[in-house]
Amino acid sequence: xxxxxxxxNAFYGLALAMNMFIIASGLNLIFGVLRVINFAHGMFYMxxxxxxxxxxxTWGAPFFVGVLASAAGLAIIAFVVERxxxxxxxDKEHLMQxxxxxxxxxxxxxxxKMIWGTDQYSVxxxxxxxxxxxxxxxxxxxxxxxxxxxGPVIAIAMWLLVDRTRWGRIVRxxxxxREMLAALGVNVPMVYAAVFTIGSALAGVGGALAAxxxxxxxxxxxPSSTSASSSSSSAGSGICGAAxxxxxxxxxxxxxxxxxxxTGRTCCPTC
Numbered sequence: 001x002x003x004x005x006x007x008x009n010a011f012y013g014l015a016l017a018m019n020m021f022i023i024a025s026g027l028n029l030i031f032g033v034l035r036v037i038n039f040a041h042g043m044f045y046m047x048x049x050x051x052x053x054x055x056x057x058t059w060g061a062p063f064f065v066g067v068l069a070s071a072a073g074l075a076i077i078a079f080v081v082e083r084x085x086x087x088x089x090x091d092k093e094h095l096m097q098x099x100x101x102x103x104x105x106x107x108x109x110x111x112x113k114m115i116w117g118t119d120q121y122s123v124x125x126x127x128x129x130x131x132x133x134x135x136x137x138x139x140x141x142x143x144x145x146x147x148x149x150x151g152p153v154i155a156i157a158m159w160l161l162v163d164r165t166r167w168g169r170i171v172r173x174x175x176x177x178r179e180m181l182a183a184l185g186v187n188v189p190m191v192y193a194a195v196f197t198i199g200s201a202l203a204g205v206g207g208a209l210a211a212x213x214x215x216x217x218x219x220x221x222x223p224s225s226t227s228a229s230s231s232s233s234s235a236g237s238g239i240c241g242a243a244x245x246x247x248x249x250x251x252x253x254x255x256x257x258x259x260x261x262x263t264g265r266t267c268c269p270t271c
Contacts, residue, residue: 007138015144018151019210025158026202033175033195034090036097040104044074044200048207050112053121063126067208074204075197082196087189123211143212150209154202171195 001009027041048070055066081104089097124130129143162168173181174191182188 004138008140011138011140011144011148015147018147019206021151022154022209023203023206025154026199026206028199029158029202030196030199033171034192036086036090036196037094037101038199039098039101040108041200041203043105043108044078044203045207045210046112047077047108048074048204049123049211050116050121050207051204052208052211053123054116056123057121063123063212067205070204070208071201075201078197078200079193082193086196087192090192125212147209154205167194 023041023045026044027038030036030038030041051070051073052063052066055061055069056063061069086097086100089100125143129146132139132141133145162171170181170186170191173186174188174195178188181191
């Protein structure tokens with residue numbers, strides 16, 4: 001393996017790991033505090049990708065406005081789910097929680113098909129991040145570099161929030177003894193709701209940031225300007241539907257769309 005190929009593999013692996021970290025940090029926060037196995041977390045990821053597509057491509061808003069809309073949309077959905085349904089299952093066995101969150105997977109999957117259909121959708125790179133950085137021996141896409149930078153920023157922000165704030169101390173206390181915390185006058189149900197909302201919002205952000213991601217290997221032909229899957233503003237764009245990944249966050253069924261040349265990675269909501 002040449003130095004160029006090793007660097008590319010390591011770089012793309014790091015970019016993917018940073019994206020997965022953003023999603024997993026929300027899942028870890030929810031399980032660590034609520035002790036709920038949130039099987040629907042992957043669906044929140046998928047909805048985040050769909051929302052950024054709707055905001056950025058359909059409504060024409062800037063990409064990062066779509067990312068914020070994904071976080072806000074998933075936060076609202078999560079708050080409603082937690083307040084109306086999930087809070088009644090905290091004292092139940094894990095099997096009941098697992099069945100409930102699996103039911104959410106089925107409901108949200110059908111809802112996504114009703115709203116967005118079963119077609120494949122693409123999201124272009126945000127302005128200023130569609131180019132590449134030439135290091136001489138390898139060319140690295142700017143958007144993947146951006147993902148590598150966002151992961152540590154979110155990690156530091158989460159550490160500061162949990163370890164250096166009063167709210168973080170309350171959250172950590174809730175994981176140890178919720179009855180004592182309630183006796184001290186803390187509104188524990190709202191703490192749980194806030195944790196579930198923040199964790200789900202992180203899944204939405206992860207899905208939104210994953211939407212444009214695509215592995216373009218230097219040296220391969222660039223997508224044609226007349227290709228139906230690319231344009232000057234969205235060449236090499238990723239696909240934001242991934243219901244199959246959402247059902248099993250550990251494995252994605254993304255496949256590369258090729259027609260004589262590489263045009264990008266595609267994920268079908270029904271695959």
